[in-house]
Amino acid sequence: MGDPSVLESTDSAQWWRKPFGMLQTNLREIDADMKVDEVANYIQQHGATAWLIGIGGIQAQYPTDLPFHSKNMLVAQWQSGDLIQDAMSAARSRGLRLLARMDFSKVSAEVAAEHPEWCYVSPTGTRQGHTGDLFLVCPSGGYYQERIFDILEEVTKRYPVDGFFINWTTMNEEDYYKRYHGVCHCVSCQHRWLEFSGGLPLPAGPTDTTSAMWLKFSRVIIDELTARIRAFISDRLPDPCLILGKTADIMFHEANNAVGRELLHHATSEMVSSWMSYRPKVPVLVNSTCFMDMPYRMASEEPAHFAQYLIQCISRGGYPSTYMMGTPCKIPYLCLDVAGDITRFHKRWSSVYDGMRPCSNTGLVRPDRAQMTGDQFSEALSEFRGLYAAMQELHVAFDVLAQKHLLAMGKTGELKRYQVVVLPNLGKLGVDEAACLDNWVHEGSHIITTGSSAIEDGGASQLRSLPFDRELERNSDRERLFSTYFAPPQASLDAHVYNGPIVPLYGVYNTLQWKTSSKGGYKMLSNVPFAPPEKAYGNVQTNERGYGAGDYGSGRGVTIPFTVGRGYRELGLGVFRDFYEGILREEGAAKESVRVEIAEQVE
Numbered sequence: 001m002g003d004p005s006v007l008e009s010t011d012s013a014q015w016w017r018k019p020f021g022m023l024q025t026n027l028r029e030i031d032a033d034m035k036v037d038e039v040a041n042y043i044q045q046h047g048a049t050a051w052l053i054g055i056g057g058i059q060a061q062y063p064t065d066l067p068f069h070s071k072n073m074l075v076a077q078w079q080s081g082d083l084i085q086d087a088m089s090a091a092r093s094r095g096l097r098l099l100a101r102m103d104f105s106k107v108s109a110e111v112a113a114e115h116p117e118w119c120y121v122s123p124t125g126t127r128q129g130h131t132g133d134l135f136l137v138c139p140s141g142g143y144y145q146e147r148i149f150d151i152l153e154e155v156t157k158r159y160p161v162d163g164f165f166i167n168w169t170t171m172n173e174e175d176y177y178k179r180y181h182g183v184c185h186c187v188s189c190q191h192r193w194l195e196f197s198g199g200l201p202l203p204a205g206p207t208d209t210t211s212a213m214w215l216k217f218s219r220v221i222i223d224e225l226t227a228r229i230r231a232f233i234s235d236r237l238p239d240p241c242l243i244l245g246k247t248a249d250i251m252f253h254e255a256n257n258a259v260g261r262e263l264l265h266h267a268t269s270e271m272v273s274s275w276m277s278y279r280p281k282v283p284v285l286v287n288s289t290c291f292m293d294m295p296y297r298m299a300s301e302e303p304a305h306f307a308q309y310l311i312q313c314i315s316r317g318g319y320p321s322t323y324m325m326g327t328p329c330k331i332p333y334l335c336l337d338v339a340g341d342i343t344r345f346h347k348r349w350s351s352v353y354d355g356m357r358p359c360s361n362t363g364l365v366r367p368d369r370a371q372m373t374g375d376q377f378s379e380a381l382s383e384f385r386g387l388y389a390a391m392q393e394l395h396v397a398f399d400v401l402a403q404k405h406l407l408a409m410g411k412t413g414e415l416k417r418y419q420v421v422v423l424p425n426l427g428k429l430g431v432d433e434a435a436c437l438d439n440w441v442h443e444g445s446h447i448i449t450t451g452s453s454a455i456e457d458g459g460a461s462q463l464r465s466l467p468f469d470r471e472l473e474r475n476s477d478r479e480r481l482f483s484t485y486f487a488p489p490q491a492s493l494d495a496h497v498y499n500g501p502i503v504p505l506y507g508v509y510n511t512l513q514w515k516t517s518s519k520g521g522y523k524m525l526s527n528v529p530f531a532p533p534e535k536a537y538g539n540v541q542t543n544e545r546g547y548g549a550g551d552y553g554s555g556r557g558v559t560i561p562f563t564v565g566r567g568y569r570e571l572g573l574g575v576f577r578d579f580y581e582g583i584l585r586e587e588g589a590a591k592e593s594v595r596v597e598i599a600e601q602v603e
Contacts, residue, residue: 012177016241016283017352020049020344021343022311022321026062027054029228031326032074040090042328047344050097053087056151057103069151070108084159097162103147104192106134118143120172121186123204128181136172140188140221149232156236163241171218174296206374215370218418223247251275255309268313273400274366276317280357286313291331297325305337310342320346360397361590372427386565390577393600397592420588425451425563434462439467442553444455446588451508453518465557466520467550472513474535481505483530486522486546501575507563514548522546549587558587
C-alpha cells in the first residue's frame with residue numbers, strides 16, 4: 001500500500017499547498033467548439049484560480065495516437081486541431097492553473113471486445129455496459145494497471161498541466177442508473193482476492209459474510225494504484241498535483257445530491273473534517289456539483305443548498321470548487337451566482353484561510369463500513385449522526401475522526417491533540433485500534449463509548465480503559481425495550497411518582513458487568529405494559545446504570561450502554577441530547593479554546 005507520509009512535504013514549489021479555488025468544465029462531445037478565451041475569462045470572474053478540464057480516458061478530447069484511447073471525433077473540427085493546447089494557452093495567459101480530468105472507468109465496445117480481460121465481470125459472469133456502447137473496466141485488470149500509464153505518458157508529454165484529477169476510480173458495483181451489479185469477479189480480481197483472503201470465497205455483494213474484508217481488499221487496490229499514478233506523474237512534470245484518494249496530493253470530496261439518498265445537510269462538513277483531522281497539512285478539495293444528480297444534469301441544485309457545500313468546505317479549511325456540465329452559460333445553473341460570491345470571498349481572504357488547522361479538543365468517530373456488516377454500519381451511522389447533530393446544536397466544538405484513520409492518527413501523534421474521543425456504537429474494534437486507544441487514555445485523555453462499542457464477539461470489553469469487564473446481554477428487540485427508561489434516582493417514596501428527565505430506551509441496550517471501581521449515573525425504570533392505558537403503570541427503578549465511568553491511568557473511560565444518538569436522530573426527543581450533553585461536559589470535560597452561545601440552528 002502507498003505510504004501517505006510522503007504527502008507531508010511542505011516544499012514551497014508545491015503550488016496547491018496555498019488556498020485556491022477551482023472551476024470544472026465537464027466536457028461533453030458537443031463542447032469541442034468551446035471558446036476557450038471566453039471560458040477562461042468566466043473562470044477568472046468566478047474567482048477561481050484553477051481550471052479543471054476533461055482531457056481523456058473515456059474519450060480523448062485531443063488528437064491521441066493510442067489505438068485503445070477513443071477519440072471525440074468532433075475535436076478534429078477545432079480550428080487549431082488541439083482544443084486542450086488552446087485551453088492551456090488561454091489559462092496560462094491569465095495566470096490560471098490548468099488541471100486535467102481523466103476518467104479511465106470505461107472503454108469503447110471495440111476495445112472491450114479486443115480485451116475482455118480488462119472488463120468488469122459481475123458474479124453472474126456478465127459485463128457492465130452503458131450509454132454510447134461503453135463498458136466498465138476493473139481497477140485490478142490490465143487496463144488500469146498498465147494501459148492508463150500509456151495515456152498519462154502521452155498527456156504529460158504534450159501538455160505540462162498543473163495537476164490531474166482521476167474520476168470514478170472505484171470497483172464499479174453500481175452503474176449510472178443506481179442498479180447494483182455486485183462485486184467484480186474478473187480473473188484479475190479472483191486471483192488477487194485468493195491471495196488477499198487466504199482462499200475465502202469472493203463475495204457477490206454487501207450481504208455476504210466476507211463483504212467487509214472485500215472492502216478492505218478494494219481499498220488496497222485503489223490506494224496502491226493511486227500511489228503508482230502519483231509517482232508516475234511526479235516523475236514527468238515539474239510541479240503537478242494528483243487529486244484522487246488516500247495517497248494523492250489533495251484529498252477529494254464531491255459534494256452532491258442524489259436521487260433516493262437522504263439529504264444530509266452536513267455531509268460536506270463531516271467529510272472535510274474527517275480528512276483534516278487525519279492529516280491537517282494535506283489539502284482537501286470539495287468539488288461542488290451544480291446539478292441535482294447525474295440523472296438530472298440540467299436541473300440546477302438549490303442555491304442555498306449549494307452554498308452550504310462551499311461554506312462548510314472553507315469553514316473546515318478545505319478548498320472550494322464548482323463543478324458544471326459543459327461550457328459556462330449554456331445551461332442555466334441557478335447556483336452559480338452564490339458559488340461565485342463564496343469563491344471570490346475565499347480568494348479575497350486567502351491569507352486567513354492559509355494554514356487553517358483543526359483546533360478542537362473533542363473528536364467524534366465516524367464508523368467504517370469495512371469493519372462491520374451492512375446492518376451494523378446502518379445502526380452505527382445513525383448513532384454517529386444523532387450525536388453529530390446533538391453536538392452541533394449544543395455548539396460543542398468537535399472534529400470528525402474517521403474510524404479507518406484512528407490507528408494511523410495514533411502512530412503520527414495526531415490523536416494526542418484530542419482530550420475527548422467519542423465512539424458511537426462501533427461494535428468490535430481492531431486489536432491494534434484498541435491498544436492505541438487504551439494507551440491514549442492512559443496518558444490523560446477521556447474516551448466515551450455508546451451502545452456496543454469496543455465489545456468482543458464473546459462479550460468481553462476490548463478496552464481496559466472502559467468501566468466494564470464484559471457484556472452480559474445485548475438487547476435490540478424493540479418490544480423488550482418498549483416502556484423502559486433511564487432516569488435520575490427517584491426521590492419519592494411513592495412508586496408511581498417520578499422525577500425526570502426520563503430517557504426512553506431505543507435501539508440497542510447492553511447489560512454490562514461494571515467494574516467495582518467504577519461509578520455510574522441514572523437508573524433504569526424497568527419494562528412494564530404500556531397498553532391499554534388502564535394497565536400502563538408500574539415502572540420500578542432498578543440498579544441498572546444509564547452510564548458508567550472510571551479512571552484509567554491519568555485518563556478516564558465512560559460508557560453509555562445504549563444508543564442515545566440513534567434515539568435522538570430517529571425519535572427527535574431533546575432528552576436524549578440533554579442526557580448526552582451532561583455526560584459529555586461532566587465526564588468528558590474537554591477544555592475547548594472557543595465557546596459559542598448562539599441559536600442551536602446555526603452551524
